[in-house]
Amino acid sequence: MKISTSELLHELKSKTEEHLQFAEMLSLQPEHDLNFRTSAESWSTLECLEHLNRYGDFYIPEISRAISSAGKSSQSYFKPGILGNYFAKSMLPKEKLNKMKTHKAMNPIHSNLDKNVVDLFITHQGKLLELLEKAQYTDLEKTKSGISISKLIKLKLGDTFRFVIYHNARHIGQIKKILTH
Numbered sequence: 001m002k003i004s005t006s007e008l009l010h011e012l013k014s015k016t017e018e019h020l021q022f023a024e025m026l027s028l029q030p031e032h033d034l035n036f037r038t039s040a041e042s043w044s045t046l047e048c049l050e051h052l053n054r055y056g057d058f059y060i061p062e063i064s065r066a067i068s069s070a071g072k073s074s075q076s077y078f079k080p081g082i083l084g085n086y087f088a089k090s091m092l093p094k095e096k097l098n099k100m101k102t103h104k105a106m107n108p109i110h111s112n113l114d115k116n117v118v119d120l121f122i123t124h125q126g127k128l129l130e131l132l133e134k135a136q137y138t139d140l141e142k143t144k145s146g147i148s149i150s151k152l153i154k155l156k157l158g159d160t161f162r163f164v165i166y167h168n169a170r171h172i173g174q175i176k177k178i179l180t181h
Contacts, residue, residue: 001085002077005140008158012165013132019168020125023049026175027118035113038181043109045178048171049121050108056124058148059164063131066145066157070138078140084159087147091166093173106148125168132161 026034026045034045043051080088140158147153147160155163 002079005075005078005158006136008078008140008162009132009136012161013129015165015169016125016128016132019165019172020122020129022172022175023118023122023125027115027122031115033179034115034118036178036181038178041109042178043174044113045175046113046115046117047108047111048175048178049117050111050113051102051106052168052171053117053120053124054106054108055148055164055167056121056128059145059160060124060127060131062145063157063160063164064127066143066160067131067134067138070143070157072137073139073142074137075139075141078156078158080159080162081156083153084155084163087155088159088162088166091163091170093166093170128165135161 026049029045031046037044037047135157138157140161141156143157144154145157145160147155147163
């Protein structure tokens with residue numbers, strides 16, 4: 001599967017802008033509503049965002065470093081890597097979400113959270129948009145970035161962007177379900 005680099009970046013920017021607008025709407029909600037959970041073991045809205053923030057704290061500097069060290073160049077098409085494509089696709093929201101085990105350090109359940117979590121998520125989305133803009137001058141295939149679960153595995157930068165943004169979409173879908181209760 002090959003995809004036009006400009007189409008990929010456009011899709012990822014669009015999703016990130018949607019995530020940013022959604023978070024701005026969340027910032028207007030009462031903190032009490034954002035801490036609501038549907039059951040004792042489910043995440044609240046703030047816990048979902050805190051989970052995404054923890055990943056953002058790793059991936060945003062990692063992506064920034066990869067782009068900074070890449071030099072200027074671009075490719076017309078992006079071909080996902082086997083592992084990167086698997087990770088990215090596994091994050092895409094589906095009608096019936098497959099449950100995934102969260103790494104302990106990334107699990108915010110029962111944390112004491114306030115609306116600063118929403119503000120940080122908004123900041124992360126702004127930084128992602130800046131990085132997506134810079135990425136149009138970067139080879140998304142040859143440029144590699146680390147992943148949070150292993151220092152030994154590197155993914156193509158395009159796959160890393162896809163993973164992070166699809167992961168955000170997955171949990172925003174989860175938040176929307178929480179808010180309907």
